Amino acid sequence: MLKYTQLSDPELYHLVREELERQEHNIEMIASESTESEEVLELSGCVFANKTTEGYPGARFQAGSQVADKMERLGIQRAKDVFGADHVNLQPYSGSTANYGVYAAVLKPGDTVLGMKLDHGGHLTHGSPSNFTSKFYNFVSYGLNGDTALIDYEELERLAREHRPKLVIAGGSAYPRLIDYERVARAAHFVGGLSMVDMAHVAGLVAAKVIPSPIPHADFVTSSTTKTFCGPRGGMVLCKARHARALDRGVFPGAISSIHLNIMAAKAWCLKNAATPLFKATMEQVVKNAASLAKELTKHGFRVVSGGTDNHIVLLDLRSKKITGKLFQDALEYVGVTINKNMIPNDPEKPSVTSGVRIGTTSVSQRGMKEPEMTDIAGIMNRVAAAPEDKDNLNGCKAEALKMTARFPLYPRGSLD
Numbered sequence: 235m236l237k238y239t240q241l242s243d244p245e246l247y248h249l250v251r252e253e254l255e256r257q258e259h260n261i262e263m264i265a266s267e268s269t270e271s272e273e274v275l276e277l278s279g280c281v282f283a284n285k286t287t288e289g290y291p292g293a294r295f296q297a298g299s300q301v302a303d304k305m306e307r308l309g310i311q312r313a314k315d316v317f318g319a320d321h322v323n324l325q326p327y328s329g330s331t332a333n334y335g336v337y338a339a340v341l342k343p344g345d346t347v348l349g350m351k352l353d354h355g356g357h358l359t360h361g362s363p364s365n366f367t368s369k370f371y372n373f374v375s376y377g378l379n380g381d382t383a384l385i386d387y388e389e390l391e392r393l394a395r396e397h398r399p400k401l402v403i404a405g406g407s408a409y410p411r412l413i414d415y416e417r418v419a420r421a422a423h424f425v426g427g428l429s430m431v432d433m434a435h436v437a438g439l440v441a442a443k444v445i446p447s448p449i450p451h452a453d454f455v456t457s458s459t460t461k462t463f464c465g466p467r468g469g470m471v472l473c474k475a476r477h478a479r480a481l482d483r484g485v486f487p488g489a490i491s492s493i494h495l496n497i498m499a500a501k502a503w504c505l506k507n508a509a510t511p512l513f514k515a516t517m518e519q520v521v522k523n524a525a526s527l528a529k530e531l532t533k534h535g536f537r538v539v540s541g542g543t544d545n546h547i548v549l550l551d552l553r554s555k556k557i558t559g560k561l562f563q564d565a566l567e568y569v570g571v572t573i574n575k576n577m578i579p580n581d582p583e584k585p586s587v588t589s590g591v592r593i594g595t596t597s598v599s600q601r602g603m604k605e606p607e608m609t610d611i612a613g614i615m616n617r618v619a620a621a622p623e624d625k626d627n628l629n630g631c632k633a634e635a636l637k638m639t640a641r642f643p644l645y646p647r648g649s650l651d
């Protein structure tokens with residue numbers, strides 16, 4: 235690993251090694267994380283990184299783009315095949331940039347957009363007051379039903395009729411349930427607007443056909459290529475044929491400049507990999523593991539927001555355990571289980587403290603962990619929650635977590651040694 239850097243910059247080399255060791259010996263359960271394959275790591279650092287190109291295959295602004303053209307076309311074709319999309323743009327630098335590309339394609343400053351509230355599970359780029367999008371566009375937010383913690387579709391429809399948004403966004407960062415994409419699209423179209431689904435979190439599950447796809451319903455579907463998609467730090471947008479020209483202009487020159495071709499190559503590899511039986515089996519296990527973890531945690535007296543999960547996310551309300559998200563996150567970090575504090579709907583705590591945590595099962599499933607390990611992890615979480623400041627308790631849990639990671643190597647092919 236990093237054979238040249240090891241010689242020219244040992245200090246940096248050792249930091250990378252240290253991070254590899256951290257990941258190897260931790261149970262990584264941050265819902266937006268997954269483990270990039272050796273191929274994704276290789277391609278992310280390949281010589282396509284040397285090439286500057288802008289524009290689209292066959293219509294570039296720089297010479298020498300013939301091979302880049304072939305690679306981008308290959309990736310696009312693979313994405314169309316995997317997702318069944320009419321049109322694909324693989325250029326966005328991230329999930330956020332993918333969203334900005336759609337906004338640039340279809341919105342004018344001041345246009346109204348309907349999106350899910352951040353503290354109900356939406357995303358910063360869906361018009362959070364702290365994101366620049368809220369200054370350019372008039373964002374109106376819908377939330378979750380207070381009893382069920384499911385999207386309040388009636389409220390969404392009412393707000394759509396009242397505000398007549400140009401764009402209605404579904405999808406978020408901490409929503410553990412399936413979304414009725416058809417109903418959201420209908421609400422948008424009823425008032426002459428467009429629908430966009432941000433499937434950043436669930437793209438891998440959609441690609442593997444483990445959960446329903448938004449593609450038949452939404453005008454635009456945006457995504458990051460990390461998270462359940464298990465790819466490089468990038469983004470993509472899929473859309474209906476009638477929006478193809480607008481989307482491509484929105485992404486370039488609307489939102490980005492030169493393409494990260496090395497990352498695009500890694501995306502293209504993932505788009506082939508997403509069609510394999512192994513990827514499908516992994517994604518099936520991701521969902522089974524999340525359901526199993528939610529069930530086990532419930533047995534231990536945790537309150538699972540919305541009563542369970544349909545995807546890779548388990549959102550816990552910790553108030554029944556009388557601890558905050560921050561305390562639980564920090565205690566679990568000490569133990570070697572990495573999760574993040576997260577706002578729960580109508581959270582009385584501030585975002586830096588929170589009453590909840592968000593847990594994801596992608597990385598552990600990639601490592602080969604299954605339902606028995608989810609039972610063990612739920613047990614560790616329960617013991618940590620019972621005495622989060624008791625060092626003896628935490629050290630006992632830490633030893634158990636370490637034993638688990640030793641049984642499930644992060645890179646079983648050993649090629650990063």
Ligand SMILES: Cc1ncc(COP(=O)(O)O)c(C=O)c1O
Pocket residue numbers: 266327328329330331356357359405406407432433434435458459460467468469
């Ligand atoms: C729903 C949603 N959209 C967009 C993003 C942004 O993705 P990225 O971090 O790739 O910019 C995220 C990730 O945090 C997300 O959860």
